[in-house]
Amino acid sequence: MSRMVALNTHDLAIGYRHGKHDMVIMEGLDLELKPGKLTALLGANGKGKSTLMRTLAGSQPRLSGEIEYAGRDIDKLSRKELSRMLSLVYTDRTQAGGLTVKELVSLGRQPYTGFFGRLDDEDRAAVDAAMEASGIRHKQDNFLAELSDGERQKAMIAKVLAQETPIIMLDEPTAFLDVASKADVVKLLHLLAHDKGKAVLLSTHDVSQALLLADELWVITADRQVVQGYTEDLVLDGVMQKMWDGGNACFNMTIGDFDVELPVIxxxxxxxxxxxxxxxxxxxxxxxxxxxxxxxxxxxxxxxxxxxxxxxxxxxxxxxxxxxxxxxx
Amino acid sequence: MNEKTHTYRRSRVAIILFVLLLIVLFVANLVVGSVNIPIDEVMSILSGNGSSNEAWELIMLQSRVPMTVTAVLAGAALAVSGLLMQTTFNNPLAGPSILGVSTGASLGVAVVMLALGGEFGTLFGSTIGGYISILAGALAGAAVILSLLIIFSSLVRGTTMLLIVGIMISYLSSSVISLLNFFSTQEGVHSYVIWGLGNFSGVTTDSLPAFSIIIIAGMVWAMLMAKPLNALLLGTRYAENLGVNIRRTRNELLLITGILTAAATAFCGPIAFVGLVVPHIARLLLNSSNHNILLPATVLAGADIALLCQLISVLPASSIGIIPINAITPAIGVPVIIYIILNREKIQYFN
CATH class of the missing domain: 3.40.50.800 (Anticodon-binding domain)
Incomplete structure (x- = not known):
């Protein structure tokens, strides 16, 4: 192998199993996630972004094909090994409002701690470093319920950092954030990929932001294919327009975002x-x-x-x- | 850093408060009762030096000590059950009585009593074999309800819906119990009603060791689950990503809940509200949801609340006898729940 790959799939089919019938959402996926790169997963709603992420994370069974983490079959990894390779950020509401930021970030050390979850010096150092890197250390003793949406997302990213996994997946990490927090979070993720060499995969609706900062794109097209490639190459090849078939959204190459096609008089x-x-x-x-x-x-x-x-x-x-x-x- | 020390100091103060309260209430429960025994005599009896009055010694060792110890253990067991259910179902309003687990255990007890041909009265004077079958019945009943709750919790979304399902299951169990009562003798019905009112005096000196071992084992097991419980605060998907085996952990937690609720219910009757309310009292006073500290605090607070209820129940003893525990628990529980509902915006662990 000439180049390191953090995660790859071979002929992967994803979907749901209803008794004997498979409901295939996407199939024949050959995807690669590279270390040191920020990859954005783009696609219309209901096209399977979340299903794909859940399947890659191993929390939903795949229909067929292979998923490999650093060349190792996902089925051969124990729960604990997987928790040291991949960490996740979801948009789920949690019941963790009564935990402090520090307690939350410490949970990220669970794959490394012993039976009682007690932290040793190394764990504590990792927790502090993670909070520092995500810029949330000044709030370490605040309860999660006291944080703004942006700060909570940073705390979640700090948890992910404390988990020290080579792969990080985030499902719509900027969905509920205002513009300023969005910029903070996306910049943080960019630095994680470029400075810390993490393989970062994030799904998003925000096309212009993704194009600005993502090194690679996985674009789910209207006919349920995933086109993978270098961001600018895909844009110039006109792949973006394939996300929707028909409708009023059209991709504007110049500004790098979708806009509305208006009648010309x-x-x-x-x-x-x-x-x-x-x-x-x-x-x-x-x-x-x-x-x-x-x-x-x-x-x-x-x-x-x-x-x-x-x-x-x-x-x-x-x-x-x-x-x-x-x-x- | 100031805030940090503040948070930890608050937790420590809360724990010390719970312990002091436990000591005071424990002694008060030994001293207060229909027969007035001076405190120096109480101490003398407890330290094994006996007493000048043999009747006092008998009352202490055969009645008050087992009753007080039972209250401590049952209160702690129900409180821990409630906490485990609230975290497992991700539902702050879950608890063994409200979701029907206590009713399920009661049903199990009722079935066993009927199958054994005995009456509820025999519960308090039966053999070790009798206790074991009653406990098994209670555990089976609790387990059936918990399994139904697991199934429904994967089918219905949202905390309120599961609550309603739990209440419905509870009604169904109650209707079966009514049916059993209908076919039972008059004495059977009477003793069942008395048992159903809840009391901590059902555990005799003979059965106290077995009762204690079951409850303490259940609580130790619960303490060992603090790490996955904390992970579950983030929801099952995050917990899974942290390496928690969700299915196994959940089954283990519900088995512990079943054992603790079943033991407490079989011996003391279906005691309401303790399981639901105590975890909230502990969380509010500690100002934390971290199970490393919340679990021990819940154990202590559960014992405190049970001792308080027990003390209130014997206060008017000289004139009208002992008040049923289930007449007192709602008086303490309902205001706490209403306070929580009214202040949920301000309470951190709800957001």
Whole structure:
């Protein structure tokens, strides 16, 4: 093997077993999770993101195929060995509000502690380091119930760090977070992969954020295939659009996110050097039903945000704001 | 760091409080009763020096000591059962009486009594063989209810639904018990009703060692489960990821619950509210859900509450006799539960 692989699957089929009938959700999956890389799992709702994660984690039986952790068959790993290879963060509500952050993070040491779960010096050092790394140490004696959603997610990540596993899987880790906490959490995960060499897999709905920070993508397409590859290569190959078939969502290559396809009624030739201005004036034009076409007779020349000149059939008009521009045309 | 020492100091203060209360209530239960025995005589009898009054010695050794020890053990057993159920079902309102485990144990006892051709009255004077079959009946009854609860807890989502299922199962068991009573003799019904009111005086000096061994074994086993119990606070999926064998752990926990509830119920009747309320009192006073400290605290608080109920039940003894325990436990339990429900937003372990 030329390259280390943290987790890989071979011809994996996932789904549910109802008596003798298998309900297959996805099959023929050959996936690889690499150490030191942040991998984002993207897909529409109900396409099997959570099922795939649960199956990889071994908490749901697979229908067929193989799952290997660092080259070892998952069936040959004991519960304890698995708990030292993979750690998880779910969106589940827990009953742990009465635990302090430190107690929660200490639970991450359970795969290493003895029968009574007593921590030795090494365990305590690992717990402190984990809280430090996730930036939650200052709250170590606060109860989980006292934390904000973002802080609770950081505490959960600290628990995962204390578990010291080479693989970390997170199911929608940023789902309920505000923008600032989202950025904190995603940056933390990025550092875990790049600085600590962890193989991080996270499922998310936030496409633009995933594209920004994920090294690799697993994209579940509308026809239930998983396309795996380097983030930018997949984007440029047009894989993103395959997540949905039809519907109003369309992937905008330029901004790297999905937006809504709006009806185009007329067109405008837009002349603007400043990329930022061009983007936002284009946004306003698009919303009001104008497509951008350099050959259009209606011309808009932008010199500054309060100096926009509209030329229509030889007549010139100066506008002082975007609102004024929209009212003019 | 200040906050840390604060949290730990609070836990320590709570534990010391529980222990002091245990000592005070234990002595009070030995001293207070229909016959007035001076405290120096009590001490003399307990230390083996005997007493000038033989009747006092008899009352102490044959009645008050076994009754007080029984209250300590039964209270602790029910409280631990409640805590294990609350963590296992991830449901703060779970408890052996509310989910029907106590009723199941009662049903088992009723069936055994009827099958043996005896009456409930014989419960208190029977042979070792009789005790074993009664205990087995109680355990079987509790186990059936717990298995039903396991099945339903995987079928119904949400804490309230499981609670309703438990109450329904409880009704069903009660209806079978009514049927058994219907076919029983008048004396049988009477002694069953008296037993059902709950009391700690059913354990005689002869049966006390067996009762103590079962309860203490169950509690030691529960203490050994502190590590997986803490993992279960995060829910089964996280616990599994921490290396806990969910199925085995859950079965073990429910078996312990069954043993503790069955033993307490067989000897003292189906005592309500202790299992539900005591874990909450312990958590609120400790300000922690960590089972390493919560389990011992629950044991102590359970013993305290049972001793308190026992003390209240004998206070008016001289005029009207002993009040049934089940008339007192709701008076202590219901206010605590209502307090918790009203303050659940502020109580950490609910969020």
């Amino acid at each position: 007329s067109s405008v030739a837009l002349d603007c050097r400043d990329m930022q201005l061009r983007h936002w004036i284009g946004n306003a034009l698009r919303r009001n039903g104008f497509g951008i076409d350099d050959n259009s007779s209606l011309k808009v020349a932008v010199k500054g945000k309060d100096e926009i000149i509209v030329t229509n059939r030889g007549r010139q008009l100066a506008c002082g704001s975007v609102k004024e521009l929209m009212e003019t045309i």
